[in-house]
Amino acid sequence: MHREALVSRIAFAPTPGEVALVASMGPLAYLEQQLSIPPAGTTDVVAGGTLAMTIAERYQVYRGMGSDRSAREMRLAAVRRAVQHPGQLAEMMVEFWSNHFSTYSGNDDKNVRYAVATDDIGVIRAHAMGKFADLVLNNARSVSMLLYLDNYRSTGGTPNQNYARELMELHVLGEANGYDEDDVEFVSRIFTGWGLTGRLDTDGLAYQYQPTRHFTGPVDVTITQPDGSTATFSTPGRTDAAGEQDGIDFINWLVRLPNAAQFIATKLVRRFVSDTPPPSLVASTAAVYLANDTLIVPVLRHILTSEEFITSRGAKIRTPFELLVALLRASGATIDPTWDGPASNTITDRLNGLGQSMWQWATPDGFPDSGPFWITTQTTLRRWELAGRAGNANLNGLGIDVQALLPNPLPPTIEEVFLAIGARFGVTLGENDLAALGEFVSIAPDTPTADVDLNRFLGDFVGLILSTPAFQYR
């Protein structure tokens, strides 16, 4: 497996150190190392801010501030972690699961914004490289999800369908994958009583199972499996504290259905391999998921050592987050850690303009994993703008030393300079690219470096290289 290719695809970008590491360890050992490193925590991530606070403490900080304050802070944290944390694959999985269990923080967000950072640590980061079953169960009990999809107020008398529907449609099975409208109603009964206790302005909110609000009557949920047979979950509707087990058992049953295996396998293969997931790889991945009782690491190992993954470089377009992180990591950029400082503002402005307002996607389905979604005429212009600004070190709070990208000593011809910069960002520039770069300053690519005013043009050269199609792909 080509080293730079692997590093661009299970790490956000090839830093010189990363490439050397892969060379010395070999790709398989590098992969195993990546599979073993957990996601980053909160240490040295953001200076000031609320990441490590309780919900109650965070409420006291955010109340009276703009409603996008928490999303801004989360974005800064996500970018800093993804750029700096050695566990690159783990940070990719955090991003994947955050989007899979997407919530919205912002205007009229039902207070979700006060809980998102707590659940990022306690649910997503805690289980991103663990078991999918644990991820779903902990997410079901998370304050942010209970608020976002209204389940905390669902009662046996009037169950609220919102969470039950999205649990099946978006989190575990996929749309119309074996369940029908009746099942949505039945599942909503199972999760009645999964509520919240406390007050935001005193001790904060926390999950609490409330037996008196639980639906106590028989519930049967029948899912049609891919092979046409049915699987049924039944509960008599347990009373008292035992009623919580209805939901726990249901989740543990649901995530182990072949429908779930197929859905999660498809999403992960899509994430790493191609927008048209190869059916054979999806099928074998689903089998690994079931054989390993929903453990995520074996599933990733299977995908990332597959023939389809190895031979599919350049199939996936970088999302705005991936683009920004790759640019910053590959250039060795510094990121101001101040929680509400210039880097935070720049990151939010750039991500918004590129179409990825993380933690502010309005609906629970999260951002679509599709190249054409990210590349519109508008976002193309914004990608070029990011590239131009990066090259000219004009991103407030993000310190890019463009001179340090140049090889030392400078190579004799300008095209070797171009090639070196491209290589730094994992891009192999072709004849056409080199000609276009030279044409920009009306010179031939084999012009001696000494004859080119690098002080004047280096920034735009870097910007143009970051604008090449090749850099838009992982």
Add this chain to the structure above:
Amino acid sequence: MSASTLTHPGEETGTCGCHAEPVPTSRISRRSVLKGAGALATVAVAVPGFGTAAFASNNLSRRGDIIVNVFLRGGMDGLSIVAPLHEGAGANFLAAARPTLAVDPATLLPLSADFGLHPAMASLMPAWNADRLALIPAGGFVQSNRSHFTVQKHIDLGVDLGAPATMGWLGRHLEVTASPPPDGLRAATLPRAQGSLDGSTIAVSLNRVDNFQVSGFRGDGSAIQAALADLHGVDTDAVVDQRAHEALVALDLVNNANITPPANGAAYPASGRGRNFGNVLAQIAGLIRADIGLEAVATEANFGWDLHSNFGNSVDGRQASNLAALADTLGAFMVDLGENADRVTVVLMTEFGRTFRENGNAGVDHGRASTMMVLGGGINGGVYGEWPGLAPEQIDRNALRVTVDYRSVLADILQYRLVTGDLAAVLPGYVDTPEKRLNLALPLSPVA
């Protein structure tokens, strides 16, 4: 109770006395011509002076209306928009089903003897009174599905459940409809991509008309643009390359367009939910006035329609303020357009309405039929479609039944206002029959 029938004003069986002023004579005679000649049958029937082929050959330099497709994501409740005025039309059933949420019928703005408009939508009454607003209270997606994402996707793509499509219905319309030269900016989405134009290489995705530029670089703008063009392959099917060239071509059109501020004293909301959407509509009006070849725009007004809780009552609540924002912005848009409204058709739809009975959280869950709206100078105002009724036996699993396939509304617009090149290609899977058509759009006048 007898089911009220909502039909076009003037038709024999209609119950409404909608209009204070007489319907313009020219329109009456046009409808008679259509009825007599059987032109409502299918697209294929040629009526002298009408029909796609005749029009095209007589009017090479004439374009159809500019369509503004506004999708309302989240499942906008329609029962609070067009609601029954009295017991005979089901107001008692609605009040019983929505004890805290139902609009007090006494506050509705009367549209007919049986139905009224939510009072928060007063800003739409000028369009209503000018006979330019069509309301379809039981429109929607015919196949039963209550998943936001599934139905939104299929409506935008314009296909049945499970049918494949890689392009939105409006994109297909552009593909099959020749554009008289010179080719300008035929279609745009604002402020971001919209599903009905997904897959279209004709439509340009804009965020704002004033930031559609190459920026960030230090050197000469045209040299940078030339370099960017050279870095992207032509004649490739790579989306990165395609969008790059589309952007570069569209840049000049957009930046050279003379886009003027709101006209005719149009007052878009300065705050609240309508502010951003109003800003988008103001830009669209500016693009229309700039006359750069626009035929279609797709946008969204996602004000937070998915009110499983906190729906509110008709006086102060989420739904009421959402509807006010929608009406105020649309009203301002019509004023802004002025005479240009004669060649603009605005269509609004949502993926589904909401449940008939409120849930226990002062909200309503996913339903089926909702209110579609069409505005424009070429629209025959009125309340359209068969009213499914609100009696227990008429409610389908706690939802209003869909009696009007959203595609039949689009068919009227596509055929009569946009003069689409191939209706069947734009809406594959939709079986077009006279019975389904509402005839809410007037055919374009041919140029003599």
